[in-house]
Amino acid sequence: MSSTGGLAQFQQVFIEESLEGLDTMESSLLALDDGGDGELVHTIFRAAHSIKGGAATFGFPEMASFTHEAESLLDEVRGGKRAIDKPIVELLLRSVDCLRGMFDRARAGQPLNDATSDDVRGELAAMMGRAAPAAAVQGRRAGDQAEAWIIRFHPHAGMLAGGNDPLRLIRELAGLGELAVEADLSRLPALAKLDPSECHMGWSIELKAPVRREDIKAVFDWVEDECDLAIEPKPSAVVTPAAPPAPANIAEAAARGTREANADSGSVRVSIDKIDGMINLVGELVITQAMLDTFREEFDPSRLALLQHGLTQLARHARELQESVMGIRMLPIASVFNRFPRLVRDLSQKLGKQVKLELHGEQTELDKTVLEKIGDPMVHLVRNAIDHGLETPQKRRAAGKSDMGTLKLDAYHRGGNIVVEVSDDGAGLNRGAIVGKAIERGLIRSGEGLSDEAVGELIFQPGFSTAEVTTDLSGRGVGMDVVRRNVSDLGGTVTIRSKPGQGSVFTITLPLTLAIIDGLTAAVGQERYIVPLVSIVESVQLKPEALKTVVGGGELFRFRGEYLPVLRLHELFGCDGAKRAIEDGLVIVVEGDGSRVGLFVDGLVGQQQAVVKSLETNYRRVQGVSGATILADGSVALITDIAGLVRLHGRRKAA
Amino acid sequence: MAKILAVDDSASMRGMVAYTLRGAGHEVTEAENGQLALDAANGAAFDLVLADVNMPVMDGISMVRELRTRPSYKGVPILMLTTESHTDKKMEGKAAGATGWLVKPFDPEQLLATVKRVLG
Amino acid sequence: MGSKREHSAPAAVEIGLPADCRMAAQAALLAELLGALDAPATQLDGSAVERVDTAALQLLTLFRREALSRGCAVSWRGASTTLCEAAETLGLIKALDLPAAVPA
Numbered sequence: 001m002s003s004t005g006g007l008a009q010f011q012q013v014f015i016e017e018s019l020e021g022l023d024t025m026e027s028s029l030l031a032l033d034d035g036g037d038g039e040l041v042h043t044i045f046r047a048a049h050s051i052k053g054g055a056a057t058f059g060f061p062e063m064a065s066f067t068h069e070a071e072s073l074l075d076e077v078r079g080g081k082r083a084i085d086k087p088i089v090e091l092l093l094r095s096v097d098c099l100r101g102m103f104d105r106a107r108a109g110q111p112l113n114d115a116t117s118d119d120v121r122g123e124l125a126a127m128m129g130r131a132a133p134a135a136a137v138q139g140r141r142a143g144d145q146a147e148a149w150i151i152r153f154h155p156h157a158g159m160l161a162g163g164n165d166p167l168r169l170i171r172e173l174a175g176l177g178e179l180a181v182e183a184d185l186s187r188l189p190a191l192a193k194l195d196p197s198e199c200h201m202g203w204s205i206e207l208k209a210p211v212r213r214e215d216i217k218a219v220f221d222w223v224e225d226e227c228d229l230a231i232e233p234k235p236s237a238v239v240t241p242a243a244p245p246a247p248a249n250i251a252e253a254a255a256r257g258t259r260e261a262n263a264d265s266g267s268v269r270v271s272i273d274k275i276d277g278m279i280n281l282v283g284e285l286v287i288t289q290a291m292l293d294t295f296r297e298e299f300d301p302s303r304l305a306l307l308q309h310g311l312t313q314l315a316r317h318a319r320e321l322q323e324s325v326m327g328i329r330m331l332p333i334a335s336v337f338n339r340f341p342r343l344v345r346d347l348s349q350k351l352g353k354q355v356k357l358e359l360h361g362e363q364t365e366l367d368k369t370v371l372e373k374i375g376d377p378m379v380h381l382v383r384n385a386i387d388h389g390l391e392t393p394q395k396r397r398a399a400g401k402s403d404m405g406t407l408k409l410d411a412y413h414r415g416g417n418i419v420v421e422v423s424d425d426g427a428g429l430n431r432g433a434i435v436g437k438a439i440e441r442g443l444i445r446s447g448e449g450l451s452d453e454a455v456g457e458l459i460f461q462p463g464f465s466t467a468e469v470t471t472d473l474s475g476r477g478v479g480m481d482v483v484r485r486n487v488s489d490l491g492g493t494v495t496i497r498s499k500p501g502q503g504s505v506f507t508i509t510l511p512l513t514l515a516i517i518d519g520l521t522a523a524v525g526q527e528r529y530i531v532p533l534v535s536i537v538e539s540v541q542l543k544p545e546a547l548k549t550v551v552g553g554g555e556l557f558r559f560r561g562e563y564l565p566v567l568r569l570h571e572l573f574g575c576d577g578a579k580r581a582i583e584d585g586l587v588i589v590v591e592g593d594g595s596r597v598g599l600f601v602d603g604l605v606g607q608q609q610a611v612v613k614s615l616e617t618n619y620r621r622v623q624g625v626s627g628a629t630i631l632a633d634g635s636v637a638l639i640t641d642i643a644g645l646v647r648l649h650g651r652r653k654a655a
Numbered sequence: 656m657a658k659i660l661a662v663d664d665s666a667s668m669r670g671m672v673a674y675t676l677r678g679a680g681h682e683v684t685e686a687e688n689g690q691l692a693l694d695a696a697n698g699a700a701f702d703l704v705l706a707d708v709n710m711p712v713m714d715g716i717s718m719v720r721e722l723r724t725r726p727s728y729k730g731v732p733i734l735m736l737t738t739e740s741h742t743d744k745k746m747e748g749k750a751a752g753a754t755g756w757l758v759k760p761f762d763p764e765q766l767l768a769t770v771k772r773v774l775g
Numbered sequence: 776m777g778s779k780r781e782h783s784a785p786a787a788v789e790i791g792l793p794a795d796c797r798m799a800a801q802a803a804l805l806a807e808l809l810g811a812l813d814a815p816a817t818q819l820d821g822s823a824v825e826r827v828d829t830a831a832l833q834l835l836t837l838f839r840r841e842a843l844s845r846g847c848a849v850s851w852r853g854a855s856t857t858l859c860e861a862a863e864t865l866g867l868i869k870a871l872d873l874p875a876a877v878p879a
Binding site for chain 3: 192
Binding site: 009010011013014017043045046049050052053054056057058064160161162163164165167168171172197221222225226269 | 664665666667668670671674709710711723729730731732733738746749752753754755756759760761762772773775
């Protein structure tokens with residue numbers, strides 16, 4: 001095809017929907033493997049079929065031909081010619097992987113086929129009991145030719161209702177050459193008995209043009225079985241056939257499709273409902289604005305109540321509009337969850353464990369950016385749970401549990417946050433092993449008096465690993481510290497709860513969106529800083545004697561039985577005119593990266609939602625600052641990056 | 656120009672069809688599956704319906720069958736967009752009441768030519 | 776499409792064809808034409824016809840044939856080019872007694 005002009009956009013849409021289709025194929029194949037019903041085969045077939053059709057249309061003939069093989073296999077299964085079994089599911093799963101690879105390469109503008117796809121394609125063909133076919137080149141046979149033709153055409157009664165109108169067909173014939181049309185009215189019934197949607201006429205048509213029989217047949221291609229048709233050369237008008245035309249090589253034509261650069265434009269597909277909702281809100285907003293506009297003309301104090309009402313409405317519409325605009329970026333977490341059935345299946349097979357995966361809250365929506373970045377940490381947690389958390393069937397039986405372990409992924413809203421949980425009913429954290437390792441690593445001196453919570457925290461420390469044997473699954477030098485780092489980059493937190501013998505729950509708490517944060521505005525000299533609400537534990541006022549100065553100049557204070565460092569924001573960011581005496585200001589206790597620190601500020605100004613503007617985009621990355629926002633008075637406030645500040649402090653301490 | 660109903664669960668295919676037809680001046684309504692197409696057909700008289708065969712919720716063949724039971728859709732051209740090169744699928748569509756078919760892959764020119772052909 | 780019929784003495788009936796004279800319009804047209812079979816003369820007005828199909832022309836052809844066989848007169852008050860062209864394409868110009876569409 002020629003992807004001229006605006007058509008290229010649909011190529012991108014095609015890739016996106018095909019990737020979704022592949023996800024569907026994969027999850028259905030897995031369900032089928034678990035003994036799912038026959039409807040799944042249809043679902044899988046449909047997905048493959050759509051990809052095949054689109055691939056050819058949008059200029060990916062290699063993909064079309066690959067999918068054709070898979071589809072043929074599926075068609076045999078669907079038609080009951082072949083029973084579905086493990087090897088077929090396995091091969092189809094690998095085909096799904098191959099196609100994903102092909103789409104990746106399509107996006108990168110690379111050749112679509114590679115050794116793996118060639119192999120799998122060969123295997124598909126072999127399973128069908130034949131060699132992979134070369135692109136079929138079908139030449140058309142030349143038809144008879146004549147100087148003129150007589151066409152006898154009698155439609156069956158139902159042809160008209162089916163949308164094929166002889167009027168159109170005969171007009172089309174007229175496009176081939178001059179016609180002499182004679183209607184046969186001999187079969188017309190009585191008017192009273194006529195069903196007007198039925199055809200009772202016939203035609204005898206002379207076509208006075210030297211065309212091929214095929215050209216005439218092509219006019220009637222849709223109605224072959226809906227009419228009696230005879231096409232005969234007009235007597236004494238036969239000529240010898242001309243040379244056959246060059247075969248139309250469809251594959252070659254399709255291959256000519258230009259492949260536009262497929263840079264991931266990072267588009268979002270938005271449901272019509274969401275857009276309609278916004279349009280409604282904008283409508284309301286306009287109405288309110290018009291109402292408020294009347295105060296511009298004349299302001300009468302008696303109408304104060306009306307003004308207040310208008311402003312309240314304006315605030316509500318603005319908030320709702322904000323929510324719906326944010327909603328555009330929100331997508332269900334299902335797309336991330338759907339990766340896991342395959343992963344869990346492969347991993348558990350490899351490790352000889354039996355794992356049942358339960359998914360809950362797949363429809364919970366997350367910001368697209370968060371969604372794209374939450375996958376890796378979750379993969380790590382899931383791997384970890386299967387590798388370290390869940391026991392082998394033997395061990396489970398010995399512990400009095402069923403052979404089959406359960407791994408649960410759950411997503412839900414809590415307050416203004418999204419909570420994602422990865423839980424297992426495995427052995428739970430091995431307190432002894434963790435403490436032992438932590439001592440060995442010099443993270444702690446002894447495990448005495450450590451709460452379970454504190455022991456759980458240890459596994460998030462850099463370089464920590466408790467696996468007795470480093471497997472190729474989890475032991476890739478990537479630890480829980482990276483999980484925590486990834487999550488905290490998204491403005492979230494990750495914690496663990498664990499009970500020996502009963503399992504572990506990893507809880508990831510994420511902000512609803514990265515575009516807006518709830519924060520406290522703190523004053524430091526003339527500057528204003530936003531401290532994300534999610535990080536704040538408490539604000540305290542300290543007496544001078546509560547502050548301990550330690551060697552190296554650090555300041556500590558006691559908070560809930562723990563000594564926390566004080567970070568003076570005015571020092572960190574170099575603000576003039578800030579309060580210096582600890583009793584004059586306020587210490588905000590914040591938590592980030594699993595550590596708590598106190599931020600010393602002049603005082604709190606208020607709580608507000610801040611629209612995050614990227615510093616990186618507008619200026620450059622600044623340590624300890626995650627972005628900026630514009631306050632109601634038009635001035636700029638920086639948004640503190642708590643995890644960054646904690647790390648900054650750690651580095652200064654180490655220096 | 657004609658009022659056309661384009662039915663396909665694939666947003667790319669539907670988009671391509673609608674874009675092409677709109678470019679030729681037609682008024683196009685889009686539907687994601689057979690059921691939504693039937694709903695759309697309730698409220699409007701279309702001159703032509705283009706429908707995919709394989710769709711979730713309601714496939715194209717059931718849609719045609721249902722559409723043809725409505726007096727206002729007798730005789731209205733309905734084309735199946737199909738990748739099925741097997742005649743049985745085409746015939747199944749025809750038996751249900753389809754006018755004809757357009758075999759995928761097709762390019763915008765082929766689409767327009769076929770639409771022009773069927774609209775006369 | 777208003778048919779004017781008088782009760783006492785059946786007089787000439789005039790039937791106007793709709794602009795969209797395709798299949799969906801024909802149940803109504805058929806009823807009207809069946810009524811007109813009792814009239815001594817029927818005048819058809821096809822000047823408004825913008826869209827027409829084989830089903831319509833078949834119906835009109837059949838009506839004319841049946842009316843004539845009963846000794847009733849059928850005449851055209853007017854016929855659009857679209858209507859005439861369609862009749863010509865289908866070879867029904869004579870059967871319908873329409874003027875062949877001559878390109879203006």
